[in-house]
Amino acid sequence: MSPRKTILKELAKAETGGTPYRRPSEISGFSSAPEKYQKAVNTLLSDRLLEGRKDDEGHMTIAINEHRKADVQKEIRPVWARPVVWAAALTLAAVATTLATLAG
Numbered sequence: 001m002s003p004r005k006t007i008l009k010e011l012a013k014a015e016t017g018g019t020p021y022r023r024p025s026e027i028s029g030f031s032s033a034p035e036k037y038q039k040a041v042n043t044l045l046s047d048r049l050l051e052g053r054k055d056d057e058g059h060m061t062i063a064i065n066e067h068r069k070a071d072v073q074k075e076i077r078p079v080w081a082r083p084v085v086w087a088a089a090l091t092l093a094a095v096a097t098t099l100a101t102l103a104g
Helices: 003-016 034-046 066-076 083-103
Strands: 050-054 060-064
Touching (some): 003 060
Antiparallel strands (some): 050 060
């Protein structure tokens, strides 16, 4: 999974489990590839999908932007839940049925 999706999924879980703000370094995978994750955090902040603030110790914490929750949910949904995938599957099924009818 990409760092972007990992960050968004972790923050979505944190949001339902209490405090929505977390330090980026607490996100799983951050310690194995900190440069990739930091770049993803910066991109998400610039896209305004995340909002950041400082905690009591002065460290940056991030959370999902309340105004962009729908966009975040679209981004983290599984591949099979996307309308384009369903449209492609239905089109392939229709083509296969038509070919089977013509051949038979």
